[in-house]
Amino acid sequence: MRSGFSVLLLLSLGACSERQPPALPAARVLQAPATGSATHEQGRRIYNFRCYFCHGYSGDGQTLASTYLQPKPRNFLATATDQLSVAQMREAVTHGRPGSAMQGFATVLSTAEVNAVVDFVRQEFMVAKAVNTRYHTPENGWPQHQRYAAAFPFARGELPLDSPPETLTPEQRAGRRLFMATCVSCHDRARVRDAGAPWEAQALSYPRNGFVPGDAQQVDTVSGASPYHLHDQAPQLVALSEQELQGQTLFQENCAFCHAADGTGRNWIGSFLQPHPRDLTAPAFMRSMTAGRLAGVIREGLPGTSMPAWKSVLSPPQIQALVAYIARAFHPLAAAAPASKEKLIKTTPQSVAASP
Numbered sequence: 420m421r422s423g424f425s426v427l428l429l430l431s432l433g434a435c436s437e438r439q440p441p442a443l444p445a446a447r448v449l450q451a452p453a454t455g456s457a458t459h460e461q462g463r464r465i466y467n468f469r470c471y472f473c474h475g476y477s478g479d480g481q482t483l484a485s486t487y488l489q490p491k492p493r494n495f496l497a498t499a500t501d502q503l504s505v506a507q508m509r510e511a512v513t514h515g516r517p518g519s520a521m522q523g524f525a526t527v528l529s530t531a532e533v534n535a536v537v538d539f540v541r542q543e544f545m546v547a548k549a550v551n552t553r554y555h556t557p558e559n560g561w562p563q564h565q566r567y568a569a570a571f572p573f574a575r576g577e578l579p580l581d582s583p584p585e586t587l588t589p590e591q592r593a594g595r596r597l598f599m600a601t602c603v604s605c606h607d608r609a610r611v612r613d614a615g616a617p618w619e620a621q622a623l624s625y626p627r628n629g630f631v632p633g634d635a636q637q638v639d640t641v642s643g644a645s646p647y648h649l650h651d652q653a654p655q656l657v658a659l660s661e662q663e664l665q666g667q668t669l670f671q672e673n674c675a676f677c678h679a680a681d682g683t684g685r686n687w688i689g690s691f692l693q694p695h696p697r698d699l700t701a702p703a704f705m706r707s708m709t710a711g712r713l714a715g716v717i718r719e720g721l722p723g724t725s726m727p728a729w730k731s732v733l734s735p736p737q738i739q740a741l742v743a744y745i746a747r748a749f750h751p752l753a754a755a756a757p758a759s760k761e762k763l764i765k766t767t768p769q770s771v772a773a774s775p
Contacts, residue, residue, distance in 0.1 A: 462539025465532055467552060473520065476552040478544030486608045488520045495544035508537045523723045527693055569594030570602050576610035647687040650679040654748045666744025669737055682749035692725050705750035710742050717741060
């Protein structure tokens with residue numbers, strides 16, 4: 420089962436996109452740092468655009484994303500400057516942290532931008548313990564947010580959402596009703612005593628009506644007008660071999676989520692990932708891609724990208740079936756190179772423009 424949160428997390432990582440961080444409206448900044456330099460404010464914009472979803476607007480790591488991640492995102496407010504050096508932080512931002520959700524930004528941020536965001540985090544959170552930015556402000560459409568105060572204990576996880584009614588005060592019961600009516604759509608990871616059976620979320624934005632990559636039927640008019648729908652149509656192929664048919668099923672059920680049903684990576688999710696998923700139809704890339712090299716990338720993944728290793732999920736014959744389908748559906752593969760040259764793609768800014 421693919422968790423609905425995987426979609427949310429991927430979209431959040433769309434903060435790692437090719438767009439430049441937008442200027443933060445002045446009304447949303449509650450506390451300016453002592454420095455106030457242009458570099459510091461550049462670091463703030465980068466942080467608020469790319470880092471907040473996991474680490475929190477104010478660096479405390481108390482986010483919805485953090486409830487799904489292990490290890491948890493670092494709480495910078497609880498980290499002293501002598502516990503974490505500037506060099507360590509720059510290394511983590513540049514190259515990521517293996518075994519965690521912290522990805523490297525070497526292909527996204529320049530060295531100057533990495534230094535700016537690291538210096539901002541150290542000054543703003545580790546030294547000044549500043550608020551930085553709040554979400555529930557009048558500027559963000561939340562006038563008089565304090566009127567929801569009765570629901571705050573449930574949003575913060577101080578009270579389990581499934582507490583027996585007789586254990587709650589009348590005010591707390593009213594707060595729970597308010598939370599369920601107003602807050603739960605965003606704070607859906609409120610603390611409970613019994614999590615119950617796993618559930619699979621339906622996307623609140625495109626794709627709608629249960630549409631999944633590879634579906635041939637038309638979706639609703641809003642989604643049908645979307646440019647993403649064009650790339651969620653699988654190629655119509657005839658006379659596929661048994662191996663290619665297996666590969667087609669595997670690709671559309673697993674790979675199309677990021678690479679799009681047509682292999683271009685220009686679908687809804689693919690447009691948010693950075694680096695973008697590899698366009699498997701692009702001659703500039705595929706004309707030099709061999710079957711062995713492609714199988715290796717599928718098997719081992721690509722460090723520094725969202726391309727995971729599938730060796731623990733797919734068997735070698737299934738990987739070969741995927742390779743056969745990709746070669747038939749999207750672009751012919753090159754002749755095999757000598758064994759000594761059959762290596763995985765190096766993760767350079769040019770080669771990781773996207774993952775295969």
